[in-house]
Amino acid sequence: MKSLLAVVLGLLICQPVYASDNIEIKIPQNCVDIHLPDTASYVLFLTSYKPTITDTQKRIKVASREDGRGLWAKKYYPGRFVGICDHGVFMQDAFDVKLLDLKNGNEITKFNHIPCYVDDANDIVIGVRGSNCDKLAGYRLSTGEKLWEKKIGKNYGLEWNVISRPDPSTIIFQSDYLGKIDIFSGEMTVYPLKNVTHDMKKSLGESALASGIGILGGLLTGFYAINVVMVYNVGFGSEAMMDENGLIYVYDADKIACLDSELKELWQTPLPNGAGSRGELHFRGDTIHMLNYGCIGAPETGIKKGKPFMASFNRATGECHKWDFLPEKWDEGEFGKTLNFVTGPVFVHDGSSDNNYSSLEIPSGCCLIKNTGNDVLIVDSDLNVFGKYDSGDVHLTMAELPDGYVIRTQSDTPSYIRITADGKVGEVYDSATTGIMLRNNRLVRKSGNMLTVTDLTD
Structure with a gap:
């Protein structure tokens, strides 16, 4: 009786409050994260749950954005993947990842891989599995039909950041590597990247994928980590961006390079040994400017890796115009343990x-x-x-x-x-x-x- 009452209360706490032309939804107690699909038609709340020795589960609660009404709630186990897309809610159990109906929580279908990219418009979900996240597969999102499966190189499952979409069936993305993939057939070209890591198998292996830390490239952005000014992906040191001519510029721990749309390298300029870490690129005319943070992780808890520097390169040739290392030691009372760059x-x-x-x-x-x-x-x-x-x-x-x-x-x-x-x-x-x-x-x-x-x- 007690558990039934808890479920009923869990559904009631999402009742709407109306204010002017806005829709207001009451956030459940003990809410630890909030996710929305691209349509923003539903809201997924992840809440903590008072565990007992025999029950360590947490709860997910779903509310409608249209009127703020709470729709359903379910338990889930910590450390397992939970996410949302326009088609439904992903929830991992001991064997599979289920897709649940947004309106009632009923199972629609299930997959054997943990989602890393969702294309609602084309009814496609791509997922990874394996201890090294080295098995990739594409599924029909609405039915669970497996369209293709392949083995890829060892990686840690970094969020798929889509850089461009040359046509409806193809995406160019950055993860642990740069990839160009046909989402319907799985045909893929890979440009490897060397990322700065610290015991990354433990930090960002499949267990981290199962906890849903930003794996759905833009679909699972945590509500409390949405500051677009500073973006840190713990343990990685690479960034890619495309210019107005369709050329891709990318750096990793060892180099900065320019690629064409087929991921063919046009030029490469090495970075000084051990210098690369987290940072950013931006264009000014014919010049690429690079800012390297010299750490991995958020500044408050970051680990010093590489060396902080500012550099500029010729966009056409990669020739380095200027290189300025920032001091390796500074007043930590003024600047902190790591330099906290604002971008x-x-x-x-x-x-x-x-x-x-x-x-x-x-x-x-x-x-x-x-x-x-x-x-x-x-x-x-x-x-x-x-x-x-x-x-x-x-x-x-x-x-x-x-x-x-x-x-x-x-x-x-x-x-x-x-x-x-x-x-x-x-x-x-x-x-x-x-x-x-x-x-x-x-x-x-x-x-x-x-x-x-x-x-x-x-």
Whole structure:
């Protein structure tokens, strides 16, 4: 009787509260993560559960975005894969990964591989399995029919980041390697990458895949890890991006390289031995600029790997124009154990009476670093400070919207502001707001124990 009552209460706590044109959904107690499919039509809550010696399960709860109504709840075991897509909810049991109906939780079909990529429009799911995540297979998402299966090289199952889609059946993606794959046949070309690791078999092996840590390339973005300004994938050191001509630029622990759309290498420039770690690339005209963080993991808990540096390369030839190592030792009281780089659009108040915000321009040869007080500093390669912005004055980008941005301060009590593309303030969110997510032109905001969904097309 007690367990039945718990299930009933679990369904009731997702009842809607209406406010203006928004849909508001009450977040269940003990919620530890929130996921939405691309359509944002449903919300999946992962909640902790008071375990006993004989019952260590947790709960998933599903609510409708249309009216905020709680639909169903189920138990699941920690360490097993849970995720959501437009077709349903994935939940791994001892043998398979089941796909459950979003409306009622009934089983639709099941798969033998853990999802790493979902294409709802083409009714395809691609999954991995094996102790080294070295077995790849494609399934019909709606029926579970296996379309193809193949063995790939040993990898750790890093999230599939889709770089481009040359045609409806082909994707070019980055994972532990660069890959070009026909999603219907499994025909694939691979460009290997050397990633910085620290006991990665233990950290990001199949057990980590089973816990659902961002494996569904954009479909399982954790609600509490959506800051698009700083993105860290623990234990890996590679990034790829495509330019306007369809060329792919990628770096790993050893090199930076340029590839064509068939993943054929056009040029390669070695990085100094042991220097590569996490970082980023960006273009300025005919030049590629590279910022290397010198650590893996989030700055607060990161492990120093490689060496922090700034470098620039010729986009056509890979010739290195400039290379500046940042100091290997610094004032940890000021900067912290690892250098906390700030990337992406950063906004500051422009001082006008209209309360406008403008994007912070970074001088050539400089970068932005956050200090231990969350102030943002403009520094050169010797960590000389050329500008300082108080944590309450500088705003980092939390979400890029069709008509602007959601930005937030870095103070101890952060505030969130929605601005237009030209920096005008559109809406200021209350201090209870602690998370922002964008799905299919819908802005999802976590404020206190409520989830507010705003349709940006209205």
